Amino acid sequence: MANAKQVLDVQVSKGVTVAQSNEHTRRWTEKGWEHAMKIGNYDPTREHLNFEIMTGGKVCPVDKNRGIPERIADILSRRGIKDPNEGLAEPKYRTVVNIIFGGSRERMQELAFGKQKVDFEKGADNARVERKRDIEHWAKDVYSFVCGKYGEQNIAAFVVHLDELNPHVHCTLLPIKDGRFAYKEIFAGKDKYEFSARMKQLHTDFFAEVNTKWGMSRGTSVSETGARHRTTEEYRRMLSEECTTIEENISRHQKVLTELQSDIRLAERRVKGLTTMVENLQKTKAEKEAQLSVAERDLEAHKGDTVQLTGQIQKLEKELHEIDERLADKHGKLQEADRQLSGLKEEVDAIRERTDELKEEAYKYSHDVHSKVDSLLKDVLLENMVNEYRSTSVQMNPSQRQMFDDTLMQSIAEQGVEVMHCATLLFLGMVDDATTFAEGRGGGGGGSDLKWGRDEDEDNRAWALRCMKRASRMMRPAIGKKSKR
Incomplete structure (x- = not known):
């Protein structure tokens, strides 16, 4: 599981629709389930495994009696805060931040189901699959992270889905600070660059505080x-x-x-x-x-x-x-x-x-x-x-071997590392260093009729080839000398 990575996605909206609320809480009729299964990978036989984290970090069954819009209205009424979109013909202000928390599919399935055999094909029967405690502990850690960063009083819903292909959390958050909606101040920042920096920092904080403990990497x-x-x-x-x-x-x-x-x-x-x-x-x-x-x-x-x-x-x-x-x-x-x-x-x-x-x-x-x-x-x-x-x-016999005398192939085969190093020095214009290097290893054949110095219109490949040929000659022992081995 060394390659497991965390997943964190932030989506902003001007409210929560009834359809969105029903999707999060699975408040669907039979026809609703049929439609959902046509367009997505939902498993109604695993729906009973879903849960939500309530106030105080308590693991509870998903509350289908109250929709998320109702929960938001209750929170605002209790705290005496007005929804800025109330009364407008069309919503104008960003009042809801939906955050999806998760990780690599294999790792999340391991947390949710352990070593149980789960059939992820559509139409499969997984009624006997049980929810493991690890997914609950992980979800509580994520809940605690959100509470510490944005305030528990601002969490309208925190639902964990185990009936999809990749288990994950849907957190519905109200961007409220000092008794007022403050999305720009809390999330967006002054421009897109500050928003980008804040999102990267959120990923880093989430990894440091939660997922490093659960064997998931931050991602690079x-x-x-x-x-x-x-x-x-x-x-x-x-x-x-x-x-x-x-x-x-x-x-x-x-x-x-x-x-x-x-x-x-x-x-x-x-x-x-x-x-x-x-x-x-x-x-x-x-x-x-x-x-x-x-x-x-x-x-x-x-x-x-x-x-x-x-x-x-x-x-x-x-x-x-x-x-x-x-x-x-x-x-x-x-x-x-x-x-x-x-x-x-x-x-x-x-x-x-x-x-x-x-x-x-x-x-x-x-x-x-x-x-x-x-x-x-x-x-x-x-x-x-x-x-x-x-x-x-x-x-090879002597006549066949002679065909390769003084070739680049022969030079690379016999002194590959030295020739490459010498060629690199030449390519970088360090001629004196290349000469010293060649002479220090028994070379002495630097003199040649090859034109030296890079042409103005010579590309890197052509220049590299000439450097290789030059290095090959420089690494040859001078006449009367034996090559150092």
Whole structure:
């Protein structure tokens, strides 16, 4: 279980829907379960294993009598805190933070089920499977961590699911500080960079306080994993784990983008509708003002019935007053709709930017790992060729062996390490050091008719090859000398 890693995912919302609450508490009808099983990997025969942590860290069956929105309302009422989204036509403020806590699938299944045989295929019967105490202890440690960091009074629900493929916690948290909602202050920070730093720190704190005890690693960044020497199998595992994590994050962001695009379309329709209403009201107002102006002129010029004109003027003035009130209301709603639309577009831009960063991260990571594997394969290939040459040269007659005299293959086969070191010094421009190194090991064939010095248009591969050839000549013993062995 050395490769087990923790999982921590933070999702922010402007409230909890009934559907979300039902999913967390499994408050489903038979049809609800059928639908859930069609779209996800749920096992109703393991549903009885789910539990939640209540106040004081007590392990309890999941309470299906009270939905999460009701629990939130009770918390706010008890503490005298108003939900800022209450009364708004559309929720505006981020009042709920959903945090998923978990770990690598194999490790979480071990905590939940121990060595019991569990069939994870859809439709399997796992009614006899029992919940192990380790998952309860782990969940209580996570609960304690959340309480210490954000306050137990702010936890609306803390449900542990064992009826899915990977056991995990759903924590519904209210971002409240000093008696008020303060999502930006507690989580977001002043910008996306501070938010990113806080999320990384949350991962680190979670590992240090909880998962180091439960045999799960913090996980490392791409730059860290790429900087360490690993075996081929480790590369394979590392690539698989890191790319899977990145792909999951990209998938999650794309899902959020889809939801935001839907919200944007609704917001755009709302803005368009309100704009049309305002334009129609302004047109009606202009018509009424024109009618009023005519009626006032006729009254002043004593044209027509005075009582009728006076009544018409009063009616028009009342209608204009009502139109002004409606215009003021629609202007306010239009400004709010514009702000919401701008906010949604900013969220889309930020998530798109982060998604692009993740894709670039995945590309760089994959390229880095493949480059290292490529270098490893080349090293193995070169070593194999050298060994084959050595074993074959022993069986050659003098005329056949002469064909390889003064070749790079012969030089690498006989003095591979020394030639490579000397070539490296030459490549780096350390000619004097390369000469000293060659002479110190019996070399003396440095003089040659090879052009020396790197050409301006010479690429690294061509330059490296010339350095290898030069090093090969430098490592040869001078005439009359014997090579040091």
